[in-house]
Amino acid sequence: MGDIQKNREFMKSNFAQMRGVISDQQKGKALPAFEKPTENGKEIISLPKIDEMKLEPVNLINLIQKRKSHRKYLAEEITLKELSFLLWTTQGVKEIFEVKGKPYVTKRTVPSAGSRHPFETYLFVNNVESLKKGLYRYLPLEHKVIFLGKITDQEEKITTATVGQRFCAEAAALFVWSCLPYRGEWRYHKMAHKPMLLDAGHICQNLYLGCEVIKAGTCAIAAYDQEKIDELIGVDGKDEFTVYLAPIGKIARD
Numbered sequence: 001m002g003d004i005q006k007n008r009e010f011m012k013s014n015f016a017q018m019r020g021v022i023s024d025q026q027k028g029k030a031l032p033a034f035e036k037p038t039e040n041g042k043e044i045i046s047l048p049k050i051d052e053m054k055l056e057p058v059n060l061i062n063l064i065q066k067r068k069s070h071r072k073y074l075a076e077e078i079t080l081k082e083l084s085f086l087l088w089t090t091q092g093v094k095e096i097f098e099v100k101g102k103p104y105v106t107k108r109t110v111p112s113a114g115s116r117h118p119f120e121t122y123l124f125v126n127n128v129e130s131l132k133k134g135l136y137r138y139l140p141l142e143h144k145v146i147f148l149g150k151i152t153d154q155e156e157k158i159t160t161a162t163v164g165q166r167f168c169a170e171a172a173a174l175f176v177w178s179c180l181p182y183r184g185e186w187r188y189h190k191m192a193h194k195p196m197l198l199d200a201g202h203i204c205q206n207l208y209l210g211c212e213v214i215k216a217g218t219c220a221i222a223a224y225d226q227e228k229i230d231e232l233i234g235v236d237g238k239d240e241f242t243v244y245l246a247p248i249g250k251i252a253r254d
């Protein structure tokens with residue numbers, strides 16, 4: 001089978017082949033963590049709480065009508081409140097759903113097959129109120145961010161890792177979603193992979209709509225150098241790897 005045909009096969013559902021497959025969940029293996037553990041000694045920053053934000057009501061129909069990809073941003077900072085809103089919009093946890101008195105899944109602002117939520121959100125911050133430049137990771141259970149460190153020559157490295165898409169480096173921040181495939185495989189075994197990629201689309205659509213609310217813009221990014229981005233966010237490329245990116249920035253109002 002050629003490469004193209006193999007990739008087409010990946011786009012199809014293989015749930016009919018589920019019979020006879022025994023997942024780790026069925027074997028009674030431990031539930032994977034809902035979020036990565038925090039690294040010792042790193043600074044953790046609390047984000048404004050969503051229910052204290054007093055957001056203006058919006059017209060969803062207008063937002064959907066206006067949504068488009070933006071690749072030109074103003075050199076204006078994003079406030080911490082706005083970043084907090086976008087993180088909640090894309091991966092915010094609304095509830096920890098329990099089965100037999102034990103945490104089982106997180107319910108979030110976006111749907112996910114089996115509520116597995118197999119992603120982590122990394123942020124390259126460039127121009128966000130009160131945050132130094134560098135790499136962060138969102139902690140959805142706590143609604144906080146952890147500062148992972150400065151990146152030397154951040155703009156250059158991001159531009160190279162996004163195959164020359166400099167607007168990704170010049171944006172106020174760049175969202176990078178990594179996937180931890182075992183979170184899905186634990187339940188769905190070899191059926192997990194297609195649904196996990198579908199899940200990523202919902203996250204980015206919520207980012208588009210969230211950006212419309214705060215007069216910012218974004219652009220989905222699938223053209224990137226896998227190894228370079230994975231190295232920049234510090235993941236192994238095997239048990240965790242980048243699947244999608246999106247820069248955010250203020251836009252000229254129309």
Ligand SMILES: Cc1cc2nc3c(=O)[nH]c(=O)nc-3n(C[C@H](O)[C@H](O)[C@H](O)COP(=O)(O)O)c2cc1C
Pocket residue numbers: 067068069070071165219220221222223224
């Ligand atoms: C999965 C996906 C990947 C994309 N990757 C890129 C990209 O790497 N670079 C880019 O400039 N735009 C990218 N886009 C944006 C599309 O080019 C854009 O959505 C399309 O041209 C339609 O324009 P609109 O979003 O303004 O309606 C991507 C969009 C999607 C949904």
